[in-house]
Structures are given as structure tokens and as C-alpha cells.
Amino acid sequence: xxxxxxxxxxxxxxxxxxxxxxxxxxxxxxxxxxxxxxxxxxxxxxxxxxxxxxxxxxxxxxxxxxxxxxxxxxxxxxxxxxxxxxxxxxxxxxxxxxxxxxxxxxxxxxxxxxxxxxxxxxxxxxxxxxxxxxxxxxxxxxxxxxxxxxxxxxxxxxxxxxxxxxxxxxxxxxxxxxxxxxxxxxxxxxxxxxxxxxxxxxxxxxxxxxxxxxxxxxxxxxxxxxxxxxxxxxxxxxxxxxxxxxxxxxxxxxxxxxxxxxxxxxxxxxxxxxxxxxxxxxxxxxxxxxxxxxxxxxxxxxxxxxxxxxxxxxxxxxxxxxxxxxxxxxxxxxxxxxxxxxxxxxxxxxxxxxxxxxxxxxxxxxxxxxxxxxxxxxxxxxxxxxxxxxxxxxxxxxxxxxxxxxxxxxxxxxxxxxxxx
Amino acid sequence: xxxxxxxxxxxxxxxxxxxxxxxxxxxxxxxxxxxxxxxxxxxxxxxxxxxxxxxxxxxxxxxxxxxxxxxxxxxxxxxxxx
Numbered sequence: 001x002x003x004x005x006x007x008x009x010x011x012x013x014x015x016x017x018x019x020x021x022x023x024x025x026x027x028x029x030x031x032x033x034x035x036x037x038x039x040x041x042x043x044x045x046x047x048x049x050x051x052x053x054x055x056x057x058x059x060x061x062x063x064x065x066x067x068x069x070x071x072x073x074x075x076x077x078x079x080x081x082x083x084x085x086x087x088x089x090x091x092x093x094x095x096x097x098x099x100x101x102x103x104x105x106x107x108x109x110x111x112x113x114x115x116x117x118x119x120x121x122x123x124x125x126x127x128x129x130x131x132x133x134x135x136x137x138x139x140x141x142x143x144x145x146x147x148x149x150x151x152x153x154x155x156x157x158x159x160x161x162x163x164x165x166x167x168x169x170x171x172x173x174x175x176x177x178x179x180x181x182x183x184x185x186x187x188x189x190x191x192x193x194x195x196x197x198x199x200x201x202x203x204x205x206x207x208x209x210x211x212x213x214x215x216x217x218x219x220x221x222x223x224x225x226x227x228x229x230x231x232x233x234x235x236x237x238x239x240x241x242x243x244x245x246x247x248x249x250x251x252x253x254x255x256x257x258x259x260x261x262x263x264x265x266x267x268x269x270x271x272x273x274x275x276x277x278x279x280x281x282x283x284x285x286x287x288x289x290x291x292x293x294x295x296x297x298x299x300x301x302x303x304x305x306x307x308x309x310x311x312x313x314x315x316x317x318x319x320x321x322x323x324x325x326x327x328x329x330x331x332x333x334x335x336x337x338x339x340x341x342x343x344x345x346x347x348x349x350x351x352x353x354x355x356x357x358x359x360x361x362x363x364x365x366x367x368x369x370x371x372x373x374x375x376x377x378x379x380x381x382x383x384x385x386x387x388x389x390x391x392x393x394x395x396x397x398x399x400x401x402x403x404x405x406x407x408x409x410x411x412x413x414x415x416x417x418x419x420x421x
Numbered sequence: 422x423x424x425x426x427x428x429x430x431x432x433x434x435x436x437x438x439x440x441x442x443x444x445x446x447x448x449x450x451x452x453x454x455x456x457x458x459x460x461x462x463x464x465x466x467x468x469x470x471x472x473x474x475x476x477x478x479x480x481x482x483x484x485x486x487x488x489x490x491x492x493x494x495x496x497x498x499x500x501x502x503x
Contacts, residue, residue: 068442136474139466 004186006266008421010259011091011247012359013083013196017240017346020059021086025346025356026363029371030392034224034345036238043204051216053223055240055347056202072140073153074118075200079243079352080150084112084157084194091247092259093158102257109162109193110155111181112245113173115351115408116201117147123205150198154245162190168351170408171313173197174244175354179268179414181248191253197355198243210239213278215315227348228375229312229319229341230383237313240347244356261421263365265358266401269294273411280318280407284325290413291329291403298417300401302333307370307395307402308385309357312341313348320382322405327384338370338393339385345374354406354414361404361418368395423502424476429495436471437491440464450492458491478502 014021017035018028028035035055044052061070061078070078093102121144128136143149148166155164162184167176174197181195201207210216217236219226227238246265254261271293273286280287295301308326312319319341327334342360349356364370369392376389395402404416424432434448441460454460460468469480472494478501480488488494 066442068440071440136470138470139463143463 005188006251006264007182007185007248008251008254008264009246009262009362010249010254011087012245012262012362013086013090014242014244014356014359015057015059015079015082016242016244016349016356017055017058020064022244022359026360029342029345029360030369032345032372032374032390034227034374035240036223036226036347038223043207047204047208049204049208049211050218051207051211052220053226053238054202054207055238057242072144074121074144074149076114076118076198077144077150077153079200079241080112080196080198080245081153081157083196083198083243083245084154087194087245087247088158091249103192105159105161107162107191108158108160109181109184109190110151110158110160110164111167111177111184111193111195112151112154113167113177113197113351114147114150114199115168115170115173116199116206118145118149119201119206120203121145123203154194158194160194169412169414170410171348171350171353172406172408172412172414173351173354174356175358175404175406175414175416176270176412178246178248178265178355178358179270179416182265182268185248185250191250193248194245195248196243196245197352199350199352200241201239201350202241207239217314225375227314227344229310229314229344229373230380230387231376232378232380234314234316234319236315237343238347240349241352242349242356243352244359246355246358246362263362264419264421265416266419267294267296267298267300267417269297269415271413273413275411278409280321281411282321284321284328286411286413287322287325287405287407288329290415291325291405294403294415294417298401298419300417302330304399304401305330305333305337305403306400307338307340307361307364309361309364309402309404310339310341311405311407313343318407320380322407323384334385337385338388338395340364340371340388341373342371344376354404357404357406358416361402361416364395365400365402365418365420368397368400369393370395426495426499429476429498430491432475433472433491433494436468436475440468448491450490450495452491453489454491472498476502
């Protein structure tokens with residue numbers, strides 16, 4: 001049996017509330033900007049929705065995609081394709097039309113997840129059926145609403161034949177997709193995998209539904225100050241939308257074509273709580289197991305961990321359970337960790353969150369800068385790990401280990417370990 | 422009111438352009454939907470749905486396979502209006 005292969009990141013792409021690409025998104029995060037804004041609609045009056053803001057996408061797809069693509073894809077797939085094109089070009093790959101032969105299509109995979117799927121398409125189709133009948137239903141409805149649609153469009157875009165997958169694990173979906181991509185390369189199923197997550201839920205139905213679960217911030221008069229993980233005055237998460245994609249590659253394959261390497265994705269840890277459909281296990285057993293497994297795969301110890309991008313959605317129970325888990329796992333070494341909660345700026349991209357935070361973690365390791373956490377005026381005294389606030393914090397020189405945590409409804413836990421290349 | 426042949430061709434060209442991204446002047450009477458315009462079956466059904474709306478006609482599913490060219494579609498819609 002051959003040894004598992006090293007996996008590196010050679011391309012990144014994103015379209016988010018902070019910017020229309022990965023570079024502008026990262027720059028805005030380092031600058032401590034917020035992507036939250038008041039909705040440009042009257043959903044609150046029309047439906048009585050108590051939340052009037054969200055972290056909406058900064059650059060609308062209509063500005064960058066041709067009209068026929070807009071019509072054939074749910075917004076969730078549109079975001080994924082925008083991020084994929086950036087990441088693919090960033091990795092130095094050309095388009096299929098250009099006859100790019102740098103990767104064997106049978107050794108190329110796609111893993112792109114969405115937590116909720118094509119809900120705009122689903123709900124538009126239901127309106128059409130009720131108002132106009134079955135003969136007015138558009139034939140593209142099913143391929144647009146299916147949750148594997150973004151993955152399928154990415155597979156078509158790059159010509160991936162090693163397999164196209166869409167793992168669904170709520171707000172851990174984007175990280176789990178990247179974890180699966182890592183496994184495809186480590187096990188030898190693929191040399192290159194385009195992986196990430198996407199979400200497009202700025203529709204009144206899911207917003208009303210999240211509001212009904214009492215998990216959304218109601219700080220309508222201060223959208224930019226609403227996402228405040230670890231602050232004593234936090235009151236819930238800010239719903240966001242967007243996509244992030246990474247190009248994963250075996251280290252040998254990247255070296256053979258002289259690719260630029262951002263960082264190494266050295267470990268993935270998965271677990272499930274088997275505790276409750278929406279609440280994390282208060283003892284954090286599943287979260288600890290995911291982080292421990294990821295560090296073990298990376299060959300890292302607690303003392304090596306320099307930075308953690310926390311899941312930290314800005315709910316009291318979620319945020320504190322996570323830092324308690326980190327403290328339990330790392331013990332005294334947690335005093336030396338720089339914790340960042342980037343959802344304070346991006347909002348919560350749901351199925352896109354784990355992928356965007358992987359991009360942030362990769363950039364943090366590459367540039368040795370932990371991004372800030374904004375809106376923390378009064379840190380919760382129960383916070384157990386040093387928090388990066390207001391301005392980026394430098395990571396140490398030498399070998400660094402960073403962890404990206406993503407957790408989802410259903411008790412899904414994913415931890416990814418990023419190290420310098 | 423009934424649409425003229427020219428109005429139907431122009432209307433179809435707009436629908437096809439919207440669906441495929443082709444310029445409207447690429448949509449001419451002798452063009453084959455599949456061979457010349459590269460329209461797959463799902464796109465064809467979408468175009469049919471929009472054409473039914475636009476011209477207030479019914480194009481039965483069993484008729485769609487007979488609409489090989491843009492001209493076939495114009496002829497059918499002219500007849501269906503009557």
C-alpha cells in the first residue's frame with residue numbers, strides 16, 4: 001500500500017459579501033470591514049419578517065456572468081461558477097476550450113457543496129405551478145434546484161471525470177467538501193480537485209425560517225455591528241451568501257508543473273455529535289474529536305497550533321462550546337493560539353462558510369497574518385482562547401499549524417489543518 | 422390579435438437569443454435548432470414554453486419534434502393562431 005499523498009492549495013477563488021473575488025475579500029477582511037447591509041426590499045412589511053438585513057453578495061452575478069448562464073443556473077451555482085473560474089485561472093489552468101492538458105481529466109475531481117441548495121429555483125417553480133399550472137414549468141427546473149447542481153456545473157466547467165460530489169452537512173458543508181477533496185487526492189483517486197461551498201439564501205422564506213428558530217441577530221438598526229462573536233452583547237448570527245473554491249493538488253503534481261503553492265492542507269477531521277439536531281454537545285466531544293483527528297493526520301501537536309479560524313457564528317451557546325472544546329483539547333497551549341472569528345465581517349455563508357474560512361486560513365498561513373474579529377467591544381469573560389480583535393495579528397515565523405473549524409446543524413463537525421508549504 | 426410571420430420570427434429570435442446568448446440575427450428561417458443553433462432538448466422546451474406565452478398559442482409536446490427549423494416553428498405558430 002502506498003503512503004497517502006501530500007495535498008497543497010494552488011488556486012483560490014471567492015465571491016462574497018466583502019468582494020467579488022478572493023483578493024478583495026481577503027483585503028477587506030484584513031481591514032476589518034463588514035459585509036452586512038440592509039435588504040433592498042420590503043420583505044419585513046410584506047411578510048412580517050423581523051430581520052431586515054444580511055450579508056448580501058457584493059458583486060451581483062449579472063455583472064460578471066453572461067445572461068444565458070444566469071438563466072440556466074440557480075444563484076447558488078452562479079456563485080460557485082464565478083469562484084471556480086477565478087480559482088482555476090489562479091492555479092494556472094486554462095479553459096477546456098483552450099485545450100489545456102496540464103491535468104488528465106480522469107484524474108480531476110469536483111466537490112462543491114451547498115447547505116440548502118437551489119431554493120430560489122424551488123420556490124419560483126412552486127409559485128409558477130400554483131399561479132400558472134404545470135405547462136408553464138420551465139424544463140431546467142430540476143437541474144437547477146438539485147443540491148448537486150453547483151458541483152455538476154463545476155465538473156462541466158473544468159471537464160472533471162474523476163467524480164463530482166456534493167456533500168451536505170448544513171453549515172459544515174463547504175469544509176466537508178474540501179475535506180473530501182483532500183481524501184480523493186490522498187487516496188490516489190485524483191491529482192487535482194476543485195472543492196468548496198456555495199450558498200444563495202437571500203430569499204424571504206429561508207430568512208423567515210431562520211428567524212423563527214431565533215438564531216438570527218435582530219440588530220436591524222446596526223447591520224455592520226450585528227455579527228459580534230464572543231461579545232457579551234451578541235444576539236445571533238447574520239445570514240450571508242456567496243461561494244469560495246480552492247484548487248487542491250497533490251504536491252507532486254503541483255511541483256511537476258511548477259505551480260505556485262499557497263499552503264498545505266495537511267489534515268482533515270470529521271465527527272458527529274449524536275446529541276441533538278440543532279444544539280452542539282455541551283461537552284464538545286464531537287468538536288474535540290474532529291480537531292484531534294485533523295491534527296493527528298497532519299502529524300501536529302497542541303503546541304504546534306498557532307491560529308484557529310473559529311466556526312463562531314455569534315450565538316452564545318455555539319461560540320462558547322467551541323472555545324471550551326479548544327481549551328479542553330489544547331490545554332495550556334491554547335494561551336498561545338490566535339483565534340479569529342471572521343463571520344464577524346462576512347456574516348454566515350451557511351454552506352459557503354467552511355470554504356470561505358478555509359480560504360482565509362490558507363491566506364493567513366501564507367501571509368502569516370491572522371485576520372481580525374470585529375464588533376467585540378466587551379469580550380465574554382467565559383471566552384477561553386486569545387482573540388484577535390480589530391486588527392490582524394502576526395503569526396510566528398517557521399512552521400505554523402492553523403485549524404479551520406466548521407460545525408453544522410445535525411451535529412456535523414469538520415476540522416481542517418493548514419500548514420505552510 | 423394575430424402576429425405576422427415577421428413579428429413571430431423576431432419574437433422567436435429574441436427568445437432564442439435570451440436562452441442561448443446567440444445574436445438575434447443568427448436566428449433565421451432556414452436554421453436548424455439542433456444542427457445550426459446547437460439547442461438541446463431542454464433549451465428547446467424552454468423556448469417552446471416562452472413562445473407559447475409570447476404568442477398566446479399552444480404547441481403540443483408531440484409537435485415539438487416536428488419543428489426542425491426556425492421556419493417550421495414560425496409556420497406552426499402562424500397556423501396555431503388561426
